[in-house]
Amino acid sequence: MDALGPLGVFLAVFISHVIPFAPLPGYAATIYYVSRHNDSASQVLAAVATALGASLGKLVVFLYGYGIGKLVARDELLYAKRLFEKISKLGIDVAVFIFAMSPLADDVLYIPLGAAGYHVGRFFTALFAGKMVLATLLVFWANLLTGMLEGLFGNGILATLALVALTAALTVLVLxxxxxxxxxxxxxxxxxxxxxxxxxxxxxxx
Incomplete structure (x- = not known):
């Protein structure tokens, strides 16, 4: 990951977000990179690369349409669509932003939106804004806990592995x-x- 730098983070995040309901490997790459580079410039680049990779990956998911969504989510897709109808009282763009900035399984919103032919430009704008917030929080989380875990384990690599494992556990619980x-x-x-x-x-x- 160090060899490719932010480009490696972008590619890892993009690839993992193209696969519905599987964002963790990409975020693990972000966490690893941030844990090894604690300067401000690297962390800003990591956040931007993460947000852009996640947004472009989810744009692909958005274009999958209802057919793939029905195959992946089955009956839960129907409930997700009903939940979206309630949330969208605030506005569809707001709903996209909220889902994008949260650790929730946002594919259940994006797939039916794509099937409905929602405006791509408006979708991507709200999506990127939300992913930028999430990426910034992720970088902050990784930077904060890396220092704490390095103090606990006394080893940079062990601290990084512990941080990735902790993030993985929290992600699985949310899913x-x-x-x-x-x-x-x-x-x-x-x-x-x-x-x-x-x-x-x-x-x-x-």
């Missing part, structure tokens, strides 16, 4: 969210009930 249960809870009890349903699905409780 366990069952959107059908979240939507049902939201319709019955509002936002707080939806949050509790999301947490229950993360820890594997019915």
């Amino acid at each position: 366990r969210i069952k959107w059908s249960a979240v939507l049902e809870a939201y319709e019955k009890g509002g936002v707080w009930s939806a949050v509790k349903a999301a947490l229950r699905s993360v820890v594997g409780r019915a």
